[in-house]
Each structure stands twice: as structure tokens, then as C-alpha cells.
Amino acid sequence: MRKRIMGNKKPKLGIAIAPSQKFLEAALPLFAEEKIEIIEWSFDTLKDAADEPAWLSLLLKEYGEKNRLLGHGVFYALLDANWSSRQENWLKKVRQETLSHKYCQISEHFGLMSSANAHSGFPLPIPLSNPVLQIGIDRLKRLQATAQVDVGIENLALTANVADILEQGEFLFKLVHPVNGFVILDLHNIYCQSENFNIDMMTIIKSYPLSLVKELHISGGSWDTDPTLSRKIRRDTHDGRIPEVILEVLPEVLKICPFLAFIIFEKIEDSFLTEKDGIDFRADFQKIREIIDATSFSVTPKEKKQVAIILGPPVIDVELLQAQVALRESIALDTYQTNSEWDKDMWKVATKLYEKWNN
Numbered sequence: 001m002r003k004r005i006m007g008n009k010k011p012k013l014g015i016a017i018a019p020s021q022k023f024l025e026a027a028l029p030l031f032a033e034e035k036i037e038i039i040e041w042s043f044d045t046l047k048d049a050a051d052e053p054a055w056l057s058l059l060l061k062e063y064g065e066k067n068r069l070l071g072h073g074v075f076y077a078l079l080d081a082n083w084s085s086r087q088e089n090w091l092k093k094v095r096q097e098t099l100s101h102k103y104c105q106i107s108e109h110f111g112l113m114s115s116a117n118a119h120s121g122f123p124l125p126i127p128l129s130n131p132v133l134q135i136g137i138d139r140l141k142r143l144q145a146t147a148q149v150d151v152g153i154e155n156l157a158l159t160a161n162v163a164d165i166l167e168q169g170e171f172l173f174k175l176v177h178p179v180n181g182f183v184i185l186d187l188h189n190i191y192c193q194s195e196n197f198n199i200d201m202m203t204i205i206k207s208y209p210l211s212l213v214k215e216l217h218i219s220g221g222s223w224d225t226d227p228t229l230s231r232k233i234r235r236d237t238h239d240g241r242i243p244e245v246i247l248e249v250l251p252e253v254l255k256i257c258p259f260l261a262f263i264i265f266e267k268i269e270d271s272f273l274t275e276k277d278g279i280d281f282r283a284d285f286q287k288i289r290e291i292i293d294a295t296s297f298s299v300t301p302k303e304k305k306q307v308a309i310i311l312g313p314p315v316i317d318v319e320l321l322q323a324q325v326a327l328r329e330s331i332a333l334d335t336y337q338t339n340s341e342w343d344k345d346m347w348k349v350a351t352k353l354y355e356k357w358n359n
Contacts (some may be wrong), residue, residue: 081131083315220238244351
């Protein structure tokens, strides 16, 4: 694995790339003014390479050559207790990507995918346990051995209950520590948990291993006001303005994450419907820029140590797999009675997500 030395400097600010013309039009002024210091590309979201626009290929090449390209996965199925061609093919995709483009790092999402099929589903919360840890560590080792760069995990917005929120930081630490990996701290995901369960944002943030946070994600979202819910639920939909609360806590977050290297602003391509949407996007980006510039950083250089990866057969846990299959089936059939540890409104949100993303 290549070494990376973190120095005394401000974190690089950039955006998550979406392969659409409307997104490009909104982001183009930022590129023209050379404000985009880093980009992140979710390389596994395009089903067909033919769908990749020519401008995207050029952009990935340019930022990769400058060592300013981050890879972000969606469909690895990191905590799936089974091992199948889905994961094998995903790792082949990673290998192909790292040969085609020079990524600084590769990351994935925390959680259990709601579907066993490639290119569908969404991540579900899963309780901390030793069997799940063994699965996750094995999958991260395989990712690192394939990519030969730093690997990390992003925290999840959807939670079953308060316990899920308060143990996720410990869970991520135990997953990434064996591979000397990193954590992506998504502040809007934490904002969702804070609003949905009435917990102070900084209380949640400080429950994470902040010395392992290498990257922040910042975005907006939306409120789910479905009348079948007992309360409005904050959703991580990446289609709104950045909440002021996130901008208010950002200066403190910057100061307590000592080895922060990257900040990525996210907005989905479908949210750029009018010219004003592009203006708002650039205005939110500038707000983040101003907060970074107003913050003093004192970072001790940190050298990433080489980790020897020894791979045996993929870890498979039949008992855990049965429980995961049962959870997926319960959400598909909306049988809350057998999953009463879930908050009822969070369960309802999970069933709605299942209807949307499982295909």
C-alpha cells in the first residue's frame, strides 16, 4: 500500500461528482475559478461504462494525475455474511478502476445492503457484534489488498434506535483499526440522527474515533412528513441546502479532527432543476470555504504505516446470514412485530426505502 503523509495544512475542499449535464453546468463555475481542490467519484454507480460521459473521463484523469481523486463505493455489501460473485465482481471493478485512475483512497458505506443483488438496495443499520466485525474486517482487508491504497468507511444516517447511534463510532473504529483505515464523518447523516432522536449533534460526533477521521461529507437533505409517521423524519436525500446547524458546528468539528485531509460537498444530480439550484449549490460551497479559511489548523504530521494483509478464504457466517435474510424479508413484508427493537418511524422509513431502491 502506498504511504501517505499528512502535513500541516488545511483540508482540501471538493465535491462529489455526478455524471449529468445539469450537475456539470452547476459546478463548472467552481472548476473555472479553480475552487475544486479534490473530487470524489462513486465509481460503482454506473451500470455500463458506455454511460460515462467523455468529460467525466477527462476529469478523473486530470484529478488523478494530481493525486486529488477519491474513490467512493456504494454496492460492495461490506457487512453481508455471505460471499458471492457480487463481492468478487465488485473487487474486480475496484481493480480495474485503480488501474485506470490514480485514486488517493477508496471508501465504502457502513451497513448491511437491503438487497443481495448488485446495483440495488440501500444500507441498513446492523448491531455491533463479533460475528459482524469479523465479516467487515475480512471484507476491508480484501478491499485494501485489491486497491493498494488507504481504505475507509462512512457513517450511516439510518438507525434502528438510539443504541445504534451511540455505538456506531465504536463499531467503525473496530472495523477500520485492523487495516489502519480511516473514517468518513458525514455531518448530515449525524444531523439526521440528532433531529430524529433529539440528541445533540456534538454529543454524537464526539462518540466517534475523531483521530481516524480523514474526510468529512457535508450535504443537505429533506423532511419526510408522511402522515403515517408519528413525527417528521429527517432524511439524507442530498437534495437540499446545507442546514445552518451543520455550518454552526463545522468550526468545532474542524478543530477536533486532527488528521482531517478532505471535505466533500454532496448534492444529487436530480436536484438541479432550475438556475437557482446551481446558484444555491455554489453559495453553499462558498460557505464551507469561508469556514475552512477562518479556521486555524495545527496538524501533527502522521505517516500511515504499512499493513501486511494475509488473506484466507472469505469469511462466511451461516447463522448471521440467516438473520440478515430474515431482516430483509421482514422489511420487504413490513412485519414490524418481529423487529420491535426498531423505532416505529425508522422502520416505516426503511420499508419506504425498500420500495424505492430494491429492484
